[in-house]
Amino acid sequence: MVNSEWLTGMTRGSAGNVDSRRWQASILPPLLVFVVVLAVWELGVRIFQPPTFLLPAPSEISRTFFANFTELWTYGFNTFREAVAGFALGCGLGILVAIVVARSEVLSSVLLPFAVASNSVPIVAMAPLAIVWFGIDEGSKIAIVAVMCFFPTMVSMVRGLRTPSPAQVSLMRSYAANEWQIFRKLRWPAAMPFLFNAFKICATLSMIGAIVAEFFGGSVKFLGVYIKTEANILRTQNAWAAIIVACILGLSFYFAIVLLERKLMPWFTEEN
Amino acid sequence: MRDASLVARIPTQWLRWGVALLLIALALFLWEGSKTFFNLPDYKLPHLAQIGEAFVRPTPQGPVWRVLLQDTLYTGLEAFLGFVLGGISGFLLAALFVHWKPAERGLMPYVVASQAVPIIALAPMIVVGVGRLGAPPWLSKAIIATYLTFFPVTINATRGLKSVDRDALWLMHSYAATRQQIFRKLRVPASLPYLFTALKISATASVIGAIIGELPVGSKRGIGVQIVVGSQYNTFNPGFLWATIIMAALLGMLFYGVVALVERRALHWKQE
Amino acid sequence: MSHIIEFDQVWKIFGAGESETIALQNVDLTVETGEFVSIIGPSGCGKSTLLRLIADLLPPSKGDIRVNGKTPRQARLDRDYGMVFQAPTLYEWRTVLKNVELPLEVMRSAREDKRGRAVKMLDLVGLSDFQNHYPRQLSGGMQQRVSIARALVFEPTLILMDEPFGALDEFTRERLNLELLDIWAETHKTVIFVTHSISEAVFLSSRVVVMTPRPGKIARIIDIDLSYPRNFETRESDRFFELVTEVRETLKEEFTRGEIDD
Secondary structure, three states, rough: OOOOOHHHHHHHHHHHOHHHHHHHHHHHHHHHHHHOOOOOOOOHHHHOOOOOOOOOHHHHHHHHHHHOEEEEEEEHHHHHHHHHHHHHHHHHHHHHHHHHOOOOHHHHHHHHHHHHHHHOOHHHHHHHHHHHHHHHOOHHHHHHHHHHHHHHHHHHHHHHHHOOOHHHHHHHHHHHOOHHHHHHHHHHHHHHHHHHHHHHHHHHHHHHHHHHHHHHHOOOHHHHHHHHHHOOOOOHHHHHHHHHHHHHHHHHHHHHHHHHHHHHHHOOOOOO | OOOOHHHHHOOHHHHHHHHHHHHHHHHHHHHHHHHHHHOOOOOOOOOOHHHHHHHHHHEEOEEEEHHHHHHHHHHHHHHHHHHHHHEEEHHHHHHHHHHHHHHHHHHHHHHHHHHHHOOHHHHHHHHHHHOOOOOOOHHHHHHHHHHHHHHHHHHHHHHHOOOHHHHHHHHHHHOOOOOHEEEEEHHHHHHHHHHHHHHHHHHHHHHHHHHHOHHHHHHHOOEEEEEEEEHHHOOOOHHHHHHHHHHHHHHHHHHHHHHHHHHHHHHOOOOO | OOOEEEEEEEEEOOHHHOOOEEEEEEEEEEEEEEEEEEEEEOOOOOHHHHHHOOOOOOOEEEEEEEOOOHHHHHHHHHHEEEEOOOOOOOOOOHHHHHHHHHHHHHHHOHHHHHHHHHHHHHHHHEEEHHOOOOOHHOOHHHHHHHHHHHOOOOOEEEEEEEOOOOOHHHHHHHHHHHHHHHHHHOOEEEEEEEEOOOHHHHHHEEEEEEEEEOOOEEEEEEOOOOOHHHHHHHEEEHHHHHHHHHHHHHHHHHHHHHHHOO
């Protein structure tokens, strides 16, 4: 879903070699929109002066962002650590389970629908349970993120490991390859694009999961709790500044995965 | 591949139901088993009977299950409203993107980026801001569900509306079809598979959005409120938190299920 | 007026500057009403481009094109031609019948009229029993027959076919060739048929236009003097082989010359 020419194109553009056509077609228009929206927002707030809790001016938000810089980024990285830990745990378990499940045709075809259906369960709503189990601190947030990352990773990985056609497997068998070699040289590389697709989804999910789990309670030194409290006491500009931090961290995580994907799978191009 | 041939001959549908029952039985067994084995306190893992008992416990407003059902429906309505509004506005924006390139160039990058960023973090500010304006309490939840639906639908509907192949388009030109005819008879039907992919994601997202919107203090109705209440009284009534979370999960599954059902009817021309 | 298509010194150039490619160079061509004309050549010779210029799906860069004595644009707006692509290009969400009705819907024909004409066309291509099937339920050959019915249903004077049988197996292709000739005899349409199969071109056509690539131009126009109706025996006649050889020799000559250019 997230996978788009634009998101990936941005990293490609920054590697230099931005020709003028590219500039006009894909960079200038969004930049223009950005400037116009910001200008209208700022002017609108100055002219109509809505209460700050409803909509603070961009200038106000940026002032807050820099005034509370250390504080915001400390909270940001506290939340980010939860997200990354949960991501690692959930994706890791997902991969391991998938390797086992994918070995059996029946097991995969029977289990996969359930794993897919788990997408429909609002997992974050279980945050209070996680708090009961793992405490109000990082533990419960990491657990929620891990559960959220587990299912998409497992589903993609099972699908990926099962993509090689019978003909491709037969080819390996004709070389008298053993199960391990078939896994290592055929199934695993075939699953890589699927795995990275899941990683990209989970990168976003993990930030969402961590922040939303924090909405259910925790120390104020975390983004989610901070956003919630500041919004409640009507210091909306602080909450907005915190959201900017969350967005930067979310995008960075996503792009880190994209870069890793490029590095590890140079043979795989974006064109589906 | 190495599964016993006897198992392989049973229809997959039956197998799925069988496995579902088996999984449920296994889960219940593990539940009660681990409770005894690890000697888990009730507030961490209540007896299954305690959850059942929590559902039927009487209150001044009637038995708990009826109260929870009403709250779940309330949340469901908020989510549904947002789902419909977000779906319609997302599709309309996609239609604009397809017919007017500058709009797509300027706005699409932001729509795509929204998917890599925890936009749900805006929820507390929307609840507080809209609440302060004196709007009805369901409105802010519906707004959250709306924007969570809006972005995925915009992306996928745009992709779907553009997914028509060149010859299919040329065919229409050869009939001297109007733009409107091309849109109605070609682009819209071609976009449906893409649209439903997004709607399934959004169905769950809108439920999550509505629940998250109910978390801030001051909310009075909805299953989100009940989850918070449940976590507060977990020590006294350990089954209740589980009961609220089960209701939230059922709501998510209902939304997803209905969309999946409509999809199956609408796309019957695709493969069986 | 019997010239249904006239090309007068037509050029088609794609791109500009260094990336400029001449797809068609100075093409002169006249087609009479009721003819079956095949255009043959290796890929990149501009044969599909030529078809798309007639269909007004592309504009010419230079020169003049007349279709039914009108500009291609006017001819398209008047729905003078029906188009058949290499891929059947059926709308997968419509039943076979609804696919054949599509052009009539777009052209806003009356309802019962629509149904009746679509049924008649499906009858013509031998698919009456499959009206309510969806495209995915049909074989490739059947799908292409639906696509032919769809091109005929609004009774255009001209049928443009762009390698319609290119993706089919040899047996299906030969059977559909025969069916197409029957339909042509029955409906008296003019057919412009793009192909890269020599025997198909010779078997079907009253004239074969041989084209060469880079830049795309007409090498020769060969009259096919085999009598209609043609059948399986036609393919085994000596004259058929002579004509196939003639086309192949023309292509070979031009092909070797083209290779030296590169």
